[in-house]
Amino acid sequence: MSKYQIPPFKIKMVEPIKLITKQQRANRLKEAGYNPFKLKSEDVFIDLLTDSGTGAMSHFQWSAMMQGDEAYAGSRSFFRLEKVVKNITGYKYILPAHQGRGAEQIIIPELIKREGMYVISNIHFDTTRAHVEIAGGRAIDCATKECFDLDNYYPFKGNFDLDKLEEIIEEKKKENVAAIIMTITNNSAGGQPVSLENMRAVNRIARKNDIPIVIDGARYAENSFFIKQREKGYDSKSIRAIALETFALADIFLMSAKKDGLVNIGGLIAIKDDEELFKKAQIRIIPMEGFPTYGGLAGRDMEALAVGLEEALDENYLKYRIDEVRYLGDLLKEAGVPIQYPTGGHAVFVDCGRIAPQIPYDQFPAQAVCNDLYVEGGIRGVEIGSLLLGRDPDTKENLQADKEFLRLTIPRRTYTFEHLNYVANCLIKVYKRGKKLKGLKFTYESPILRHFTARFEPAE
Numbered sequence: 001m002s003k004y005q006i007p008p009f010k011i012k013m014v015e016p017i018k019l020i021t022k023q024q025r026a027n028r029l030k031e032a033g034y035n036p037f038k039l040k041s042e043d044v045f046i047d048l049l050t051d052s053g054t055g056a057m058s059h060f061q062w063s064a065m066m067q068g069d070e071a072y073a074g075s076r077s078f079f080r081l082e083k084v085v086k087n088i089t090g091y092k093y094i095l096p097a098h099q100g101r102g103a104e105q106i107i108i109p110e111l112i113k114r115e116g117m118y119v120i121s122n123i124h125f126d127t128t129r130a131h132v133e134i135a136g137g138r139a140i141d142c143a144t145k146e147c148f149d150l151d152n153y154y155p156f157k158g159n160f161d162l163d164k165l166e167e168i169i170e171e172k173k174k175e176n177v178a179a180i181i182m183t184i185t186n187n188s189a190g191g192q193p194v195s196l197e198n199m200r201a202v203n204r205i206a207r208k209n210d211i212p213i214v215i216d217g218a219r220y221a222e223n224s225f226f227i228k229q230r231e232k233g234y235d236s237k238s239i240r241a242i243a244l245e246t247f248a249l250a251d252i253f254l255m256s257a258k259k260d261g262l263v264n265i266g267g268l269i270a271i272k273d274d275e276e277l278f279k280k281a282q283i284r285i286i287p288m289e290g291f292p293t294y295g296g297l298a299g300r301d302m303e304a305l306a307v308g309l310e311e312a313l314d315e316n317y318l319k320y321r322i323d324e325v326r327y328l329g330d331l332l333k334e335a336g337v338p339i340q341y342p343t344g345g346h347a348v349f350v351d352c353g354r355i356a357p358q359i360p361y362d363q364f365p366a367q368a369v370c371n372d373l374y375v376e377g378g379i380r381g382v383e384i385g386s387l388l389l390g391r392d393p394d395t396k397e398n399l400q401a402d403k404e405f406l407r408l409t410i411p412r413r414t415y416t417f418e419h420l421n422y423v424a425n426c427l428i429k430v431y432k433r434g435k436k437l438k439g440l441k442f443t444y445e446s447p448i449l450r451h452f453t454a455r456f457e458p459a460e
């Protein structure tokens with residue numbers, strides 16, 4: 001047997017990709033203001049910007065799309081999707097949304113009942129944090145300390161710090177805490193899993209303090225697989241049973257279905273039993289996303305999602321998926337490239353603070369490595385470091401991230417192990433010349449969400 005799971009599928013349709021010359025890549029990057037977000041995807045050979053909506057659908061999903069019922073109200077495709085989601089979650093009320101942030105904009109304002117209320121998460125994803133703040137709330141992260149130790153194995157680096165969670169609730173007073181959000185897997189911590197033991201403890205703390213629990217579960221199937229692999233007592237349980245046990249610990253499920261829904265667009269809201277909240281969400285969703293039986297999706301999108309949700313629970317698929325990420329991580333680690341270990345579910349996080357230590361944080365070492373990797377091999381990753389973090393709203397100083405990460409995010413069922421060999425070889429070359437890389441300085445910087453539109457020039 002191979003050390004890594006052989007892909008449990010074969011390829012039926014292909015999309016050609018092209019590697020433009022090194023000189024062209026250098027020119028394109030300069031034209032893009034040294035910001036890979038501004039590159040044309042045609043100029044990218046291997047795109048590891050995100051795993052969101054970038055995966056390949058199966059022939060079952062494509063054929064289901066032909067059965068989409070495009071009725072504005074009461075679509076058959078909605079009822080099919082609803083049945084699947086009810087089965088997976090055990091929740092009573094389901095609403096589709098156009099993607100994860102669409103689901104967030106419906107539910108989060110209903111939870112934050114007063115200005116200044118707190119939301120606590122293991123780590124908020126950026127859009128989740130933004131919706132908390134837009135609704136007048138304040139987002140507090142509460143990650144376990146193991147998550148910041150990149151080199152040593154720990155099975156559940158996505159966990160909550162439970163002592164800190166209790167301290168925060170005590171300090172802020174429970175009536176001021178609008179919700180606890182369990183992000184599974186914990187994207188910003190490297191796609192690291194959260195254990196059921198930890199979620200059970202979060203549930204006990206929340207129940208004691210009468211605080212609702214939300215699962216931000218874009219990658220809940222990957223999380224369930226890690227639980228099966230690593231948590232005591234779960235190795236003989238099915239992924240579906242583990243997922244059901246996970247959902248039983250929360251009240252609301254928000255999902256960017258562009259990840260473990262195996263679709264290119266889609267989102268979900270599921271509510272366990274709070275009828276009042278469901279009624280409010282049904283009203284809010286109409287002007288924001290669409291009528292409650294389509295929520296911004298076409299009937300065919302809901303068909304593809306109904307099938308994709310089931311496929312993502314297949315154990316062979318999940319083993320292959322997690323192994324593909326682990327494979328890239330192993331290649332890099334064996335060559336000495338500093339990465340977060342063990343690798344998470346959807347990406348390899350490369351510690352660029354150690355690759356290019358000469359670059360100060362406010363000249364963005366991970367962006368410099370990311371750019372050099374593009375010039376080296378036409379590979380696009382994404383900076384998750386001080387550039388993403390932005391400036392202090394009061395002092396306007398650049399904030400310094402804990403780690404300067406380059407995220408190499410692996411789309412689902414899209415690239416082969418050969419592609420990953422190539423990625424590793426290119427990054428190893430960049431790593432070897434890391435200490436010669438130069439940082440970047442802004443030529444344009446927007447006041448918020450600067451990483452998407454910023455322009456730079458090389459710093460001297």
Ligand code: F0G
Pocket residue numbers: 049050051052099100101102125127128183187216218256257258266267
């Ligand atoms: N929650 C988590 C944990 C996410 O990772 C994302 C998206 C969202 C919510 C928002 O969902 O994009 O469908 O609106 N993450 C993507 C990423 C964009 O690249 O990590 P969305």
